Amino acid sequence: MSGTGIIQVYVFILAGFVGFLLISKVPPLLHTPLMAATNAISGISLVGSIVLAGGQYGRVATILGVVAVACAMTNVVGGFIITDRMLNMFKRGDKPTDKKEGSA
Amino acid sequence: MTAMTFLPLLQAAIDGAEHGGTQELVIQLTYLVASVLFILGLRSLTKPDQARRGMQLAALGMLLAIIGTMLQQEILTFTWILTGLVIGSIIGYPLGKFVPMTAMPQRIAFSHMFGALAATLVGIGEFYHMYQAGLPAPADSDVRFKMAALGFEVLFGALTVSGSFMAFGKLQEFITGRPVTYKGQNIVTAALFLVAVGAFVMIIVQPSNVWAFYTMVLVSFIIGFLFVLPIGGADMPVVVSLLNSYAGLAASATGFAIGNNVLIIAGALDGASGFILSLIMSKAMNRSFANVLFGAFGSGGGAASTRTSEGLTAKSITAEDAAVLLAYAGKVIVVPGYGMAVAQAQHQVRELAELIEKKGGEVKYAIHPVAGRMPGHMNVLLAEANVPYDRMYDMEEINDQFPECDVAVVIGANDVVNPAAKTDPGSPIYGMPILRVNEAKAVIVLKRSMNTGFAGIENDLFFDEKTSMLFGDAKASLSKLVSEVKSL
Numbered sequence: 001m002s003g004t005g006i007i008q009v010y011v012f013i014l015a016g017f018v019g020f021l022l023i024s025k026v027p028p029l030l031h032t033p034l035m036a037a038t039n040a041i042s043g044i045s046l047v048g049s050i051v052l053a054g055g056q057y058g059r060v061a062t063i064l065g066v067v068a069v070a071c072a073m074t075n076v077v078g079g080f081i082i083t084d085r086m087l088n089m090f091k092r093g094d095k096p097t098d099k100k101e102g103s104a
Numbered sequence: 105m106t107a108m109t110f111l112p113l114l115q116a117a118i119d120g121a122e123h124g125g126t127q128e129l130v131i132q133l134t135y136l137v138a139s140v141l142f143i144l145g146l147r148s149l150t151k152p153d154q155a156r157r158g159m160q161l162a163a164l165g166m167l168l169a170i171i172g173t174m175l176q177q178e179i180l181t182f183t184w185i186l187t188g189l190v191i192g193s194i195i196g197y198p199l200g201k202f203v204p205m206t207a208m209p210q211r212i213a214f215s216h217m218f219g220a221l222a223a224t225l226v227g228i229g230e231f232y233h234m235y236q237a238g239l240p241a242p243a244d245s246d247v248r249f250k251m252a253a254l255g256f257e258v259l260f261g262a263l264t265v266s267g268s269f270m271a272f273g274k275l276q277e278f279i280t281g282r283p284v285t286y287k288g289q290n291i292v293t294a295a296l297f298l299v300a301v302g303a304f305v306m307i308i309v310q311p312s313n314v315w316a317f318y319t320m321v322l323v324s325f326i327i328g329f330l331f332v333l334p335i336g337g338a339d340m341p342v343v344v345s346l347l348n349s350y351a352g353l354a355a356s357a358t359g360f361a362i363g364n365n366v367l368i369i370a371g372a373l374d375g376a377s378g379f380i381l382s383l384i385m386s387k388a389m390n391r392s393f394a395n396v397l398f399g400a401f402g403s404g405g406g407a408a409s410t411r412t413s414e415g416l417t418a419k420s421i422t423a424e425d426a427a428v429l430l431a432y433a434g435k436v437i438v439v440p441g442y443g444m445a446v447a448q449a450q451h452q453v454r455e456l457a458e459l460i461e462k463k464g465g466e467v468k469y470a471i472h473p474v475a476g477r478m479p480g481h482m483n484v485l486l487a488e489a490n491v492p493y494d495r496m497y498d499m500e501e502i503n504d505q506f507p508e509c510d511v512a513v514v515i516g517a518n519d520v521v522n523p524a525a526k527t528d529p530g531s532p533i534y535g536m537p538i539l540r541v542n543e544a545k546a547v548i549v550l551k552r553s554m555n556t557g558f559a560g561i562e563n564d565l566f567f568d569e570k571t572s573m574l575f576g577d578a579k580a581s582l583s584k585l586v587s588e589v590k591s592l
Contacts, residue, residue, distance in 0.1 A: 004363060005249045005360075008359070008360050008363070008365070008368055011365050011368050011369060011372075012356060012359075012360070012368050012369075012371075012372050013372075015139075015368065015369040015372035015373060016372040016373075016375060016376050017376075018143060018373070019146070019372055019373035019374075019375070019376030019377060020376045020379075020380065022143070022146050022147050022150070022373075023146065023373075023376055023377045023380045023381075024380060025150040026146075026149045026150050027150070027152075027498070028384075028471070028473055028479065028480055028483070028498050029152060029480065029483045029493055029496060029498070030149050030150075030152060030155060030480060030483070031381060031384075031478075031479035031480030031483070032208060032212075032478060032479060032480035032481060032483065032484040033149065033155065033159075033480070033484070034146075034149050034377060034381070034479075034480070035212050035344070035345070035348055035377075035378075035381065035478065035479065035480075036208075036212060037145065037146065037149060037159055037162065038146075038348060038352065038373065038374040038377045038378065039212060039215050039216065039219065039348070039351075039374075040159075040162070040163070040166070041142050041145070041146075041162060041166070041370050041373065041374055042216075042219040042351050042352055042355050042370065042371070042374045043166065043219065043222075044138075044142075044166065044169060044355060044366060044367055044370040044371070045219060045222040045223045045226060045354075045355050045358060045367070046166075046169070046170055046173070046222070047135075047169055047170075047173045047364055047366060047367055048222075048223075048226040048358045048359075048361075048362050048364065048367060049188070049222055049225070049226055050170070050173045050174065050179070050185050050188075051173065051176060051178055051179060051362070052225075052226055052229045052230070052233075053184045053185045053188055054178075054179035054180060054181055054182060054184060054185040055178045055179060055180065056180045056181060057229070057232075057233040057237060058232070058233065058237045058238075060229075060232055060236075060237075061229045061232055061233050061237065062184055064225045064226070064228055064229040064232070065184065065185075065188070065225075065226075065229055066184045066185075066187055066188040066191075067188070067221075067225055068188070068221070068222040068223075068225040068226050068229070069184075069185060069187075069188025069189060069192060069222075070187075070188045070189075070191040070192040070195070071192065071218040071219070071221045071222040071225070072192065072218070072219065072222040073188060073189050073191070073192020073193055073196060074192045074193075074195045074196040074199065074215070074218050075192075075196065075215050075218050075219050075222075076166055076192070076196065077192060077193045077196030077197055077199075077200060078195070078196035078197065078198075078199035078200035078215060079196075079200065079215060080159065080162075080163040080166070080200070081196070081197065081200025081201055082199070082200040082201075082203065082211070083159050084156060084159060084160070084163075085200065085201070086205070086208075086484055086487070087152075087155045087156040087159060088156060089205075089484070089487040089488050089490075090152050090155070090483075090487045090493045091487070091490065091492055091493065092152075092153065092492055092493065092494050093492030093494050093495060
């Protein structure tokens with residue numbers, strides 16, 4: 001394995017660790033928006049797709065690339081819009097209740 | 105802990121810059137900022153009042169990553185990229201803007217399919233470029249690591265594409281929601297899995313093996329179908345979460361294959377998220393992962409509880425009487441289930457709750473982690489109907505409050521309130537954490553008929569003497585209750 005490969009594994013493990021710690025704290029209340037959000041973020045495949053579509057690697061690669069860009073972009077646009085739409089619906093009541101803050 | 109992640113990242117950014125100069129440094133910095141914004145965005149989801157803002161930052165991160173990628177030197181033409189971006193936006197916009205909240209589970213499953221398809225196609229494109237585009241093939245020893253990454257990418261990717269399609273079909277109900285099983289099912293799946301693993305090893309040993317690569321893609325694609333086929337509708341929360349995780353891992357593997365850190369990071373975050381959600385869901389059903397995936401729960405047969413409903417009669421109640429009970433209740437807890445989603449009765453629920461509150465009562469919502477078809481399904485539906493989120497309580501938060509509750513209203517929920525989970529060791533759901541509705545002073549159950557729930561188990565709660573059944577479509581029953589309470 002090359003040096004870059006090792007750094008990549010580092011990045012993966014640490015990012016996974018950060019993800020694990022963060023997501024564990026997301027209350028069940030927001031689990032559906034969370035799924036929509038990670039879905040939008042998974043549109044990051046765009047980064048790979050764009051290079052494939054615009055790199056002139058031959059016709060087959062370009063076609064695969066364009067389809068991949070379209071798929072990933074669908075998730076980005078649709079995912080962020082729907083997450084925003086959902087989060088916008090979560091409103092606090094006017095009268096304060098005995099619910100404790102934030103924790104789950 | 106966040107700082108730890110960024111150190112190697114920054115190092116990678118600087119390494120990259122040494123090869124490609126300023127332009128490369130700018131690109132790597134946009135990726136770095138994007139990664140940070142993604143993490144902040146997910147962190148914001150721990151607080152409902154900051155979540156919206158945080159996710160807007162994450163969207164900004166995505167925009168930066170796209171711009172950064174456009175700066176790459178490998179890109180020679182923009183026509184095709186723009187074509188893809190425009191098509192994606194045209195499909196994505198209505199998927200984000202107009203899909204109703206009730207269709208959210210299938211909407212999410214559907215988009216996992218897109219995400220995984222993108223990753224799979226990039227993987228195939230990379231492979232094609234390396235070995236089938238007529239270029240001189242790289243030395244095998246140089247590409248083994250890359251081939252392993254590509255292998256993971258298309259394995260997870262192809263499986264997620266077909267698996268998500270199946271999940272989508274089951275949730276949208278054009279494929280039966282019942283578990284489909286056949287003899288030797290697990291053996292067939294296991295054999296296919298072995299073939300996929302064999303092909304995976306093959307492309308690492310001999311990277312230019314075109315046959316092995318495409319066999320792997322195809323077999324993995326088939327496994328996805330077979331894997332979701334035997335899983336029933338009510339187990340979909342686990343499956344959808346797991347596919348969420350796989351889609352993330354496929355994106356991460358893409359990052360390994362093309363040497364891109366923002367992909368690795370975003371993919372790892374998604375992977376972790378899906379994994380945690382599926383763990384939470386399995387736990388809430390008191391079942392292991394393996395049991396959910398290979399157990400074909402709810403297929404009927406097998407699960408023979410010692411109890412039957414024979415000799416027991418459920419007491420039914422009219423809307424008028426139920427309305428009186430509710431109108432003069434001090435503390436009311438509403439327990440929504442999948443039945444509320446099916447009847448789309450969330451608006452009537454809120455209307456009824458407001459009336460009860462006007463009469464001086466207090467209404468809370470008790471939400472079981474696996475109520476509905478995806479994690480947090482009930483919360484989103486209630487939020488859509490303008491129920492304030494501080495009235496929605498998780499199972500642990502509210503379970504101790506049932507004894508003080510005057511009336512618990514169960515709307516289209518069954519297994520999650522079945523006391524057999526606590527009292528009957530012979531019950532297939534024994535040990536599953538439930539909402540302790542049976543501890544309330546009175547219970548009204550809104551239900552279509554006396555049919556058993558998804559697990560096919562009788563529910564003692566319905567025969568409890570403090571329980572009254574209000575039969576009929578949840579939406580119609582609730583509308584009736586609303587008008588009755590109004591007229592009191």
